[in-house]
Amino acid sequence: MATGLASKRLMKELAEIKSKGTPPGITLLSAEDMQVWLFSIQVLGDETIYKGETFALKMKFGPRYPIECPEVTFVADQTYNAVIPIHPHCYSNGHICASILGNEWSPVLNCVAICITMQSMLASNKKKERPQGNDRYVRNAPSNPKLTRWHYDDDTV
Amino acid sequence: MSSDDEANDIYYDDDDYGDDFDGQAGSAEDESMSEPDAEGYDVLSPSIDDLPQKKPYDVTYKVRTVQEIMDMQNREVQKIHALLDIPTSTAAILLRHHVWNSEKLQEAYFTDPEQTLLDAGLSPPSSPSPVKRTRSQHTVPFECPICCMDFTKEQVEDLTLTMGCGHRFCRTCWTEYISGKIRDEGESARIQCMGEACKRIVRPELVDELVPGELSKKYHNLLNAAYVADSPSLRWCPHPGCEHVIECHQVPPRMLNQLVPTVKCDCGRFLCFGCGYAGNHRPVLCKIVKMWEKKCADDSETANWLQANTKECTKCQSTIEKNGGCNHMTCKKCKWEFCWVCMGPWSEHGTSWYQCNRFDEKSGIDARDTQAKSRASLERYLHYFTRYANHDQSAKLDAVFYTTTENRMKAMQTQGLSWIETVFMRNAVDTIIAARITLKYSYAMAFYLVRNNDTEIFESNQTDLEMAVENLSHQLETNPEPDILMKMKQDITNLSAYVKKRSDILLDDVLTGYFEGRWKFTVTV
Numbered sequence: 001m002a003t004g005l006a007s008k009r010l011m012k013e014l015a016e017i018k019s020k021g022t023p024p025g026i027t028l029l030s031a032e033d034m035q036v037w038l039f040s041i042q043v044l045g046d047e048t049i050y051k052g053e054t055f056a057l058k059m060k061f062g063p064r065y066p067i068e069c070p071e072v073t074f075v076a077d078q079t080y081n082a083v084i085p086i087h088p089h090c091y092s093n094g095h096i097c098a099s100i101l102g103n104e105w106s107p108v109l110n111c112v113a114i115c116i117t118m119q120s121m122l123a124s125n126k127k128k129e130r131p132q133g134n135d136r137y138v139r140n141a142p143s144n145p146k147l148t149r150w151h152y153d154d155d156t157v
Numbered sequence: 158m159s160s161d162d163e164a165n166d167i168y169y170d171d172d173d174y175g176d177d178f179d180g181q182a183g184s185a186e187d188e189s190m191s192e193p194d195a196e197g198y199d200v201l202s203p204s205i206d207d208l209p210q211k212k213p214y215d216v217t218y219k220v221r222t223v224q225e226i227m228d229m230q231n232r233e234v235q236k237i238h239a240l241l242d243i244p245t246s247t248a249a250i251l252l253r254h255h256v257w258n259s260e261k262l263q264e265a266y267f268t269d270p271e272q273t274l275l276d277a278g279l280s281p282p283s284s285p286s287p288v289k290r291t292r293s294q295h296t297v298p299f300e301c302p303i304c305c306m307d308f309t310k311e312q313v314e315d316l317t318l319t320m321g322c323g324h325r326f327c328r329t330c331w332t333e334y335i336s337g338k339i340r341d342e343g344e345s346a347r348i349q350c351m352g353e354a355c356k357r358i359v360r361p362e363l364v365d366e367l368v369p370g371e372l373s374k375k376y377h378n379l380l381n382a383a384y385v386a387d388s389p390s391l392r393w394c395p396h397p398g399c400e401h402v403i404e405c406h407q408v409p410p411r412m413l414n415q416l417v418p419t420v421k422c423d424c425g426r427f428l429c430f431g432c433g434y435a436g437n438h439r440p441v442l443c444k445i446v447k448m449w450e451k452k453c454a455d456d457s458e459t460a461n462w463l464q465a466n467t468k469e470c471t472k473c474q475s476t477i478e479k480n481g482g483c484n485h486m487t488c489k490k491c492k493w494e495f496c497w498v499c500m501g502p503w504s505e506h507g508t509s510w511y512q513c514n515r516f517d518e519k520s521g522i523d524a525r526d527t528q529a530k531s532r533a534s535l536e537r538y539l540h541y542f543t544r545y546a547n548h549d550q551s552a553k554l555d556a557v558f559y560t561t562t563e564n565r566m567k568a569m570q571t572q573g574l575s576w577i578e579t580v581f582m583r584n585a586v587d588t589i590i591a592a593r594i595t596l597k598y599s600y601a602m603a604f605y606l607v608r609n610n611d612t613e614i615f616e617s618n619q620t621d622l623e624m625a626v627e628n629l630s631h632q633l634e635t636n637p638e639p640d641i642l643m644k645m646k647q648d649i650t651n652l653s654a655y656v657k658k659r660s661d662i663l664l665d666d667v668l669t670g671y672f673e674g675r676w677k678f679t680v681t682v
């Protein structure tokens with residue numbers, strides 16, 4: 001449950017999204033409470049290999065947000081026709097290997113910043129493939145991706 | 158603390174180093190006089206004659222307290238502080254960033270001071286030092302970008318904070334952030350500014366100022382732990398509840414295939430400086446003990462089955478639980494005497510050579526088909542494992558035996574012996590436990606040894622020690638008539654001395670053998 005710190009900050013983010021809107025290709029799908037938010041992400045332009053696809057990004061906030069990073073995963077969602085992107089940093093269970101969701105998280109980052117990073121991660125990809133060892137990871141992965149010890153080794157995509 | 162104090166410390170401790178070369182005997186002597194041992198006996202541990210002489214395969218070391226570890230760091234910091242003419246706190250951060258490699262740091266700093274400071278997460282010298290915060294006037298109100306709290310321009314100076322990198326946040330967020338890093342992530346020297354991609358390091362002074370006492374204590378413990386972990390010549394005592402650090406400069410990792418650097422901490426317990434093993438795993442090498450224990454853990458099902466504390470009497474099949482250290486078993490039911498290790502009749506052990514530590518490898522060579530071969534190899538493993546586990550178990554039982562011994566010592570005192578005359582009993586138990594531990598690891602070694610003449614000698618040393626230990630163990634368990642008390646004392650003292658001698662012979666042979674490259678293993682070490 002979000003405490004004072006988290007809820008005040010999330011209210012503020014929400015107000016900002018409502019007044020200023022979100023960047024192109026990013027939409028806030030639901031923010032029913034101060035615990036779980038759902039965004040949709042599309043990669044715009046003709047260059048992308050994800051043209052026409054929609055992805056849903058789920059963010060789960062702990063009481064220590066934004067000191068601690070939220071739990072961020074891609075989800076498959078039929079309501080929004082969203083699938084989990086095929087990307088060398090996205091496992092088929094929706095877990096994402098990205099340094100800003102781990103050791104490079106900074107409390108000044110926010111939900112929209114995470115969405116932008118995910119969008120650009122997808123945009124720079126040229127080849128649809130799953131990460132190496134996807135099946136093995138998915139079989140053994142904890143439900144919370146933050147419990148996985150990530151090793152960030154590829155800055156190109 | 159003034160820097161003069163620090164300077165004095167340096168000289169004081171340099172003297173300390175000099176004393177080191179007087180060898181282990183000196184410091185061990187102090188220990189035995191002052192240190193209560195684990196079982197609560199506080200006086201008269203082994204007498205001075207019993208003290209181990211320093212052998213060529215022993216390492217010189219020093220046991221350090223946490224305070225001394227802190228002093229060591231301070232000395233390094235003071236040196237850099239004087240040499241580079243920078244504040245001590247800056248020097249400390251630079252040293253930590255360069256993993257306490259003072260030469261590398263100096264080289265880097267003399268080449269490019271600005272870059273060196275930046276790389277370590279410090280503000281370049283041109284910008285104002287964050288320590289001496291000047292009371293500047295803030296002209297605009299401030300909203301903390303993390304918690305979104307608003308601060309009036311009057312509040313900004315007191316309630317918000319920046320580390321000179323331009324990222325300003327409120328003190329509550331700073332405290333929350335730093336506390337989390339220390340408490341949840343065990344971070345210390347690498348806590349950075351909260352700003353995105355900002356590498357500025359949070360200084361210890363700021364940590365102390367912001368987080369509650371308990372956490373700031375943990376922070377400094379973590380800094381110390383990192384210092385010890387980064388230094389190849391330091392190692393924490395691995396025993397629970399002990400906060401000492403062993404300092405030893407003689408054991409680079411490449412030496413570990415010819416040295417078993419067993420050291421004794423001031424807490425009275427042994428550890429291996431090479432691998433951090435919480436005990437004395439001599440005579441076997443670090444790498445082999447690790448392999449062996451892994452093998453035993455992997456084969457745990459078999460091991461579990463084997464480790465079961467009961468065996469059947471070989472004659473009447475009654476189930477017997479071993480509750481003492483001696484391997485000479487007498488069945489309560491049928492009075493059959495047999496050996497707990499090989500289960501053969503005891504009569505064959507008493508007079509002839511004690512053969513049950515050897516394993517007849519011929520069966521392995523002669524095995525025709527692969528099934529027989531694999532069975533032989535399993536049998537071979539089980540052979541060594543049983544003996545290993547047996548001595549392990551016996552050593553543990555002997556530790557329980559301390560209490561019994563204590564009672565018997567009291568009983569003897571009622572029979573006319575003074576307390577001091579009964580101490581031999583306890584010394585005998587000490588000797589037996591140490592010898593059993595040596596024997597235990599000698600079986601791990603034997604498992605990996607290639608069969609050759611040296612191995613024959615090793616096994617014969619093992620046999621002799623094993624026999625000596627069983628004799629002493631048996632003698633300790635018999636309750637003598639009061640009139641032969643003095644004779645028993647004589648016997649036990651003699652047997653103890655013999656066990657010690659056999660133990661030394663085995664260890665000498667193996668440990669000098671490493672230097673000479675005499676041992677050939679079936680695995681690479």
